[in-house]
Amino acid sequence: MAATRRESSSSAGVVASCADQRDEDGIVVVLEPEPPHDQHALTREAAAVCPAAAIQVHDTP
Structure with missing residues (x-):
């Protein structure tokens, strides 16, 4: 699993961790960017x- 960001000007409501x-x-x-398995959910x-x-x-x- 990999998490990426897009150019955006709002992060309201995003889980802070x-x-x-x-x-x-x-x-x-x-x-x-590549969270451990226990952080996937x-x-x-x-x-x-x-x-x-x-x-x-x-x-x-």
Whole structure:
């Protein structure tokens, strides 16, 4: 699993343990681009609840 960000200016509602928002420009920054297995559900939840769809989850082999 890999989490990536898109250029977006909103991270309201994102689970804080997965992503943050830069103060200078509001861009969402994924804190752990390749989260450990025990964090996959939390990362998927963060992607699902992000109102700007700034977090994307990709399954990796």
